[in-house]
Amino acid sequence: MKVKQHGENLTQLTRLWFVNMYFVREEDGLTLIDTGFSGSGKGILETAEKLGQPVRRITLTHAHVDHAGSLDALHQALPEAELVLPARSAEFLAGNMELLPGEAQAPLRGGFITAEARPDRVLQPGDRLGSLLVVAAPGHSPDQVAFFDERDGTLIAGDAFQTLGGFAVSGVIRWRFPFPAQATWDLATSVHSAQALAALKPQRLAVGHGSVLDNPAAVLNAGINEAQEKLHGQAQKA
Numbered sequence: 001m002k003v004k005q006h007g008e009n010l011t012q013l014t015r016l017w018f019v020n021m022y023f024v025r026e027e028d029g030l031t032l033i034d035t036g037f038s039g040s041g042k043g044i045l046e047t048a049e050k051l052g053q054p055v056r057r058i059t060l061t062h063a064h065v066d067h068a069g070s071l072d073a074l075h076q077a078l079p080e081a082e083l084v085l086p087a088r089s090a091e092f093l094a095g096n097m098e099l100l101p102g103e104a105q106a107p108l109r110g111g112f113i114t115a116e117a118r119p120d121r122v123l124q125p126g127d128r129l130g131s132l133l134v135v136a137a138p139g140h141s142p143d144q145v146a147f148f149d150e151r152d153g154t155l156i157a158g159d160a161f162q163t164l165g166g167f168a169v170s171g172v173i174r175w176r177f178p179f180p181a182q183a184t185w186d187l188a189t190s191v192h193s194a195q196a197l198a199a200l201k202p203q204r205l206a207v208g209h210g211s212v213l214d215n216p217a218a219v220l221n222a223g224i225n226e227a228q229e230k231l232h233g234q235a236q237k238a
């Protein structure tokens with residue numbers, strides 16, 4: 001597990017060179033955001049030990065296998081930690097994959113998994129988890145949320161964006177790392193979420209795949225413009 005600190009409160013954990021998980025430091029201990037593929041639990045627990053802080057909360061940005069794969073293992077290893085999931089991710093993990101009226105009726109993509117663990121609490125956009133504001137970020141998947149740390153403007157955006165293989169809004173392909181785009185459910189929803197996330201004016205952007213960016217405003221704008229162009233191109237072809 002590669003470990004990198006960003007500011008006072010964010011620790012980035014990277015496994016298999018392309019999967020990020022994050023610890024957010026709170027006064028009572030750590031919040032884990034995303035659990036990686038199955039088999040990531042040991043490295044996550046060892047990292048918490050090195051940081052010298054207990055894991056108090058476990059959450060996810062979305063229910064894809066590279067984010068939720070070690071959820072059950074960690075839930076079992078950390079029975080005291082509160083399991084707090086986005087409400088929609090909890091549904092997906094329980095096997096209810098239905099789309100809602102009003103959502104893009106496009107096929108789901110990417111590897112969703114089910115889990116045994118049931119959340120102690122579910123999150124809706126606008127809720128808080130410690131210092132983090134829960135922000136809706138559907139598009140890559142219908143259930144995706146982002147977490148905004150208002151203490152220092154850090155945005156943990158799941159796969160709403162990627163930085164590995166080149167910066168992109170989810171749904172715009174980067175051939176050096178095409179998987180997030182290939183796993184994206186609906187580009188129009190993704191662009192809409194990207195704009196809403198950029199409007200938070202994050203000072204730091206942490207994503208599921210690739211390095212953490214400080215002062216991402218210009219990169220975000222360029223990426224959103226490109227995604228809008230792609231979307232308009234698709235609309236014209238349709």
Ligand SMILES: [Zn+2]
Nearest residue numbers: 064110159183
């Ligand atoms: Zn994903």
